[in-house]
Amino acid sequence: MYYTNMFRGFAVVAGAALATGLLSGLAGTANAAPGDVPPAKDRVIQPQGTKNLLVPTGANAGARIVAKPRIGQAQDTPESQVWTFDNSKKFDQNGKPISGGVSFVFQPTFGKPGVRALCIDVVGDSKQAGAAFELRPCDGTPSQVFVRVGDVQVPFVQNVLSGLNMEVQANGAVVQQPFVGRVPANATPAERQALQARNNAQHFLLSPKAFGVGGA
Amino acid sequence: MKTLTAVLALTVALGGLAACGSSGDQTQAGSATASASAGAEPDSTLSQPAPQQVPPPVREKISLTAGKAAVAGNEADVVRFKERIVYRFEADENRPSKVNCAEDCLIVWPPLLTDGTPVQLSGVDTNLVGTVTRADGFTQVTLDGWPLYLFKNDQSPDDTLGEGVGGNWSVVRPDGKPVVKK
Numbered sequence: 001m002y003y004t005n006m007f008r009g010f011a012v013v014a015g016a017a018l019a020t021g022l023l024s025g026l027a028g029t030a031n032a033a034p035g036d037v038p039p040a041k042d043r044v045i046q047p048q049g050t051k052n053l054l055v056p057t058g059a060n061a062g063a064r065i066v067a068k069p070r071i072g073q074a075q076d077t078p079e080s081q082v083w084t085f086d087n088s089k090k091f092d093q094n095g096k097p098i099s100g101g102v103s104f105v106f107q108p109t110f111g112k113p114g115v116r117a118l119c120i121d122v123v124g125d126s127k128q129a130g131a132a133f134e135l136r137p138c139d140g141t142p143s144q145v146f147v148r149v150g151d152v153q154v155p156f157v158q159n160v161l162s163g164l165n166m167e168v169q170a171n172g173a174v175v176q177q178p179f180v181g182r183v184p185a186n187a188t189p190a191e192r193q194a195l196q197a198r199n200n201a202q203h204f205l206l207s208p209k210a211f212g213v214g215g216a
Numbered sequence: 217m218k219t220l221t222a223v224l225a226l227t228v229a230l231g232g233l234a235a236c237g238s239s240g241d242q243t244q245a246g247s248a249t250a251s252a253s254a255g256a257e258p259d260s261t262l263s264q265p266a267p268q269q270v271p272p273p274v275r276e277k278i279s280l281t282a283g284k285a286a287v288a289g290n291e292a293d294v295v296r297f298k299e300r301i302v303y304r305f306e307a308d309e310n311r312p313s314k315v316n317c318a319e320d321c322l323i324v325w326p327p328l329l330t331d332g333t334p335v336q337l338s339g340v341d342t343n344l345v346g347t348v349t350r351a352d353g354f355t356q357v358t359l360d361g362w363p364l365y366l367f368k369n370d371q372s373p374d375d376t377l378g379e380g381v382g383g384n385w386s387v388v389r390p391d392g393k394p395v396v397k398k
Contacts, residue, residue: 061307086382091369093268093323103382110383113398116307117383125319127267137307138382141320142268150262161320163265178264 037087041107042210044082046070047168048154048203053081054166054174056118056135059108065120065133065174077209084110085206086119086138090145090160098160101145106135119144122176127162133174154203168201177202270322275331278357280364282339282390287376292395294387295340295359297328299373303365306384306398310361313348317365325365325378325385328357340390360392 045054053070056063059080071078083104090101104120111117121136125143138144143162148155156179157166164176180199183192278297285294285301295302305317305325317325327350335345335357346358356363367378367385379387379396386394 088381091324093271095368105383119382125270137305137316138384139305139307139317139321139325140378140381140385141317141324143320144382156262158265161268163267179262 036089039087039105039110040085040208041110042082042208043085044070044077044205044207044209045104045157046205046207048200048205050168052168052172053077054083054120054168054204055081056106058135059106059118061116061118061134061136063135064123065135066172067168067174068172074210079108082107082209090140090142092142092160098142098145098147100147101160102147103138103140103144104146105138120146122159122162125161126176127164129164129177130175131162131164133166133176148206151203154205156202157204157206165202166204167198268320268323270320273322273327273329273352273354275329275354277333277336278328278330279336280338280340280345280357280359283373285374285376285387287379287387287395292387293389294376294395295364295390296373297364297366300366300370301373301376301378302328302359302388303367303378303385304359304362304388304392304394305365306386306394308363310358310392313346313358313361313363315348315350315356315363317363318351321365324368326368327354328364328366329354330357344392359388359390362388362392364388 046052047054047067050067051070052067054065055068056065068081071081084107086103086105090098090103092098106118106120109115109118117138118135119138120133122143123132123134125141136144142160145160146157146166147160149158149165150156158164159166159176162176164178166174167177168174177198180195180202183195187195280302281296283294283296284291286292287294303325307316308314309316315327317327321327330347332355337345340359344360346361347355348358348363350356358364365385367375367381369375369377376387378385380398383398386396386398389395
């Protein structure tokens with residue numbers, strides 16, 4: 001009898017909790033297309049080991065993407081430094097969904113009637129190393145799709161069209177570059193340090209702005 | 217009994233939270249495909265993937281047929297070409313016509329490029345149909361001035377998977393207007 005009652009108790013609690021979990025999961029996808037992960041608003045893209053954020057130089061198509069000091073902490077981060085991560089399905093040249101593909105929509109242009117949504121794109125849809133990034137109207141094409149590679153917390157951010165990674169240069173400009181690769185055994189300390197710095201400049205924290213610290 | 221119930225409730229509730237997190241915040245876990253330590257030595261085990269290949273543009277005989285389809289849950293008047301739904305890109309321009317979706321657009325959004333023969337129409341006003349010369353020299357068919365495209369991932373005549381992609385793509389009506397205004 002004791003075990004029967006205990007089982008009933010388990011069934012009731014588990015059923016209620018399972019229903020709650022399922023409903024909360026469904027609520028999160030209410031506005032998405034079937035199978036799509038809904039967009040994630042209020043995100044920042046922070047180069048690892050810095051108090052900078054990736055931002056456009058303006059709110060217009062053609063504005064370059066640069067790393068600039070964060071303005072305000074956590075929820076005080078202004079819209080001009082915030083992105084919406086579009087997690088809807090993206091497709092490659094063979095029409096297959098790109099696993100984990102995400103587009104970075106400049107949040108002031110996201111979901112506003114009459115405003116064209118602008119996304120981070122490669123200038124000229126270039127596949128060449130050194131090409132810069134800019135804002136362009138979101139079109140769902142591979143040059144506007146990125147995947148996270150490597151460390152889960154601080155990944156490389158790789159452009160799907162070119163297969164190259166975002167990298168912040170010393171002057172703050174953001175360009176695409178290949179992996180740095182292994183440091184040659186005969187590298188001098190200075191060369192080793194330079195390669196290490198480049199490797200670090202290819203890692204980013206992609207997080208809710210509420211997690212943010214630093215800034216003015 | 218109370219202790220057991222509390223433990224079970226906590227366990228399953230945490231499962232619910234995990235389900236919620238996985239649906240709404242995959243941006244955190246993401247799709248990391250390999251393991252590397254940020255800030256450590258550069259990792260030579262990560263290899264660069266091959267770039268995507270942009271297909272060559274294809275000129276062809278264009279026909280536009282008006283019909284019906286479910287768009288965003290509602291039946292709507294639409295246009296089809298080769299039994300696929302036709303779209304317009306809201307960042308293009310229609311007066312005058314201008315194509316702003318080039319380069320890798322060809323991977324996902326094949327434009328309706330005419331071979332120069334007259335466009336065949338069924339249920340579409342001939343006065344609304346025209347063409348625009350693209351930067352690459354090809355001639356793209358327009359409807360009310362809007363350059364027209366297909367969406368590569370539409371597989372059947374009723375697919376409207378391209379509607380709303382990037383917030384800038386619209387299934388187009390026979391009058392050239394979007395079914396869902398952006």
